[in-house]
Amino acid sequence: MSTTETTLQATPGERWTEGLAVLLSLGYTWGYLQEWTPWCFLPAAVGAGLLAWLCWRRNILAESALQLFYVAFAAYGAWLSSGTQAWTPQAEPFSWHLTAIAITTAATFATAWALKRWTRSAMPLTDAFTTVFSLWATWLMVNNHHANWAYWIAIDAVAIVLYAKRGLPFGAALYAIYLVMAVMGWFEL
Numbered sequence: 001m002s003t004t005e006t007t008l009q010a011t012p013g014e015r016w017t018e019g020l021a022v023l024l025s026l027g028y029t030w031g032y033l034q035e036w037t038p039w040c041f042l043p044a045a046v047g048a049g050l051l052a053w054l055c056w057r058r059n060i061l062a063e064s065a066l067q068l069f070y071v072a073f074a075a076y077g078a079w080l081s082s083g084t085q086a087w088t089p090q091a092e093p094f095s096w097h098l099t100a101i102a103i104t105t106a107a108t109f110a111t112a113w114a115l116k117r118w119t120r121s122a123m124p125l126t127d128a129f130t131t132v133f134s135l136w137a138t139w140l141m142v143n144n145h146h147a148n149w150a151y152w153i154a155i156d157a158v159a160i161v162l163y164a165k166r167g168l169p170f171g172a173a174l175y176a177i178y179l180v181m182a183v184m185g186w187f188e189l
Helices: 012-033 040-055 061-083 094-118 123-141 147-163 167-189
Strands: none
Touching: 012 040, 012 094, 012 167, 040 061, 061 094, 094 123, 123 147, 147 167
C-alpha cells in the first residue's frame, strides 16, 4: 500500500462516528436557521471535530485541518452571535472576484504541492481546493457577501466527490445537502 493510500473499509465505530458528525452538523444548520444562537454552535464544534478525525483517518489532511478551523470558528460564531448583529449585505465588482479567485487558486496549487511533497494526503489537489476555497467562502459568508453562495456551490460539488472517494458516504451526503442549500442561497429561495 502506498503512503497516500489507506484502507477505505470503515469500522462500525467509524461509520457511527461519521453518522453522528453529519447529524451534529445538520443539527447546527437547523439550529442556526431557527436562530438558536449561540447554542447551535456546540453541535457545530463537536461535528467538525469528529469530521476532522475521520478526514485524518482517510488521509484528506487539509480537509482535516479545515474541520479543526471550524471547531475554533464555532467558538467565534457563538461569541459573535451572543451580541447584537447588524448585517449589511456586501457586494464587490466582478473584477474583485476574479482577483480573489486567482489568488485563491494560486494558494490552492501551493497547498496541493505542499501536501504532495510533505504529507501522505490521498488527493492533494482536491483536498487543497476544498480547504482553501472554503476558507475564502467562509470569510465571504461572515462578511455577508451574497457571492459566497457561488463559491459554496463549487466547493460542495467537489467535496461530495472527495468524501465519496475517501470512503465517507455520510459526509458526501452532507455536502450534497449543503450543495442544495447553496443553490437555494444563491437564488434566495
